[in-house]
Amino acid sequence: MNQSVQHSFRALGDSTRRAILMQLCEEDLSITEVVEKFELTRTAVRKHLTILEEGNLITVTAIGKERISKLNPEGLKSVAEWFDFFSHFWDSSLNSLKYAAENEALKQLNERSKND
Amino acid sequence: MNQSVQHSFRALGDSTRRAILMQLCEEDLSITEVVEKFELTRTAVRKHLTILEEGNLITVTAIGKERISKLNPEGLKSVAEWFDFFSHFWDSSLNSLKYAAENEALKQLNERSKND
DNA sequence: TTGACATGACACCAAAAGGTGTCATATGGT
DNA sequence: ACCATATGACACCTTTTGGTGTCATGTCAA
Numbered sequence: 520m521n522q523s524v525q526h527s528f529r530a531l532g533d534s535t536r537r538a539i540l541m542q543l544c545e546e547d548l549s550i551t552e553v554v555e556k557f558e559l560t561r562t563a564v565r566k567h568l569t570i571l572e573e574g575n576l577i578t579v580t581a582i583g584k585e586r587i588s589k590l591n592p593e594g595l596k597s598v599a600e601w602f603d604f605f606s607h608f609w610d611s612s613l614n615s616l617k618y619a620a621e622n623e624a625l626k627q628l629n630e631r632s633k634n635d
Numbered sequence: 636m637n638q639s640v641q642h643s644f645r646a647l648g649d650s651t652r653r654a655i656l657m658q659l660c661e662e663d664l665s666i667t668e669v670v671e672k673f674e675l676t677r678t679a680v681r682k683h684l685t686i687l688e689e690g691n692l693i694t695v696t697a698i699g700k701e702r703i704s705k706l707n708p709e710g711l712k713s714v715a716e717w718f719d720f721f722s723h724f725w726d727s728s729l730n731s732l733k734y735a736a737e738n739e740a741l742k743q744l745n746e747r748s749k750n751d
Numbered sequence: 752t753t754g755a756c757a758t759g760a761c762a763c764c765a766a767a768a769g770g771t772g773t774c775a776t777a778t779g780g781t
Numbered sequence: 782a783c784c785a786t787a788t789g790a791c792a793c794c795t796t797t798t799g800g801t802g803t804c805a806t807g808t809c810a811a
Contacts (some may be wrong), residue, residue, distance in 0.1 A: 525650050532647070534641050535799085541720065549757075551758090559799095584757050584758070585808095590724060595721045598718065602718075605715075665788095676770065678770075678790095682770080683769085699787090700778040701788085
């Protein structure tokens, strides 16, 4: 589960793969179709799709001689939910409380030097 | 801006950096303090912090001879918002509409072969 | 069965990533 | 001034990563 998050983030770390994901928002694609839309070798595309599949961001279904890649909302949602861990921090009201109550180390430093 | 998203995702692609981010949720840290909490060389930690800073996920403030790394909610929020692009897909009601209306390629394939 | 067509499976490569160690520099306190 | 502390800046190394090309395999249709 946690390992899956690692794979998901790894998959999202490449701009080509993010572009493929966004393309898959509009239509499911076979490997060859992805090759046609992106200027890449079939081997390269296959690798990207494998990594996206390992990251649980797409599902691949073999239909005849084609392998259709399809966006996987579950995986994307999992990654999006990872950010909930930090959500307090961009909730402004909680934000100030957070810094006031918990941030002992920086408070001390701020007392010593006021140029923050 | 788009480049920044690339940097953010790159930064998030490494588990050590994600761990550092989560630690920074609890307290701001100097480089040395990060070194003490994670079993890494100072040089390695510095690289990670630089990448996190490039990804706009932390801000670094020089205080005296220390460089304090602090979580940057703005950057995290930006990345989280990137996922809004896909949010239709995990909204179940919109989801079915999406597939029914737009997914022509797979529809055709499904008509040819019913083992989906 | 035979030939396209869509892939799978490798071997190979250059560049980037993650780490380590060493030497130089700046800041604070005594 | 002087020394310990916290970094900055490199040079160097190994493993991954993103890509390419080639050959084998499976599937559909004539």
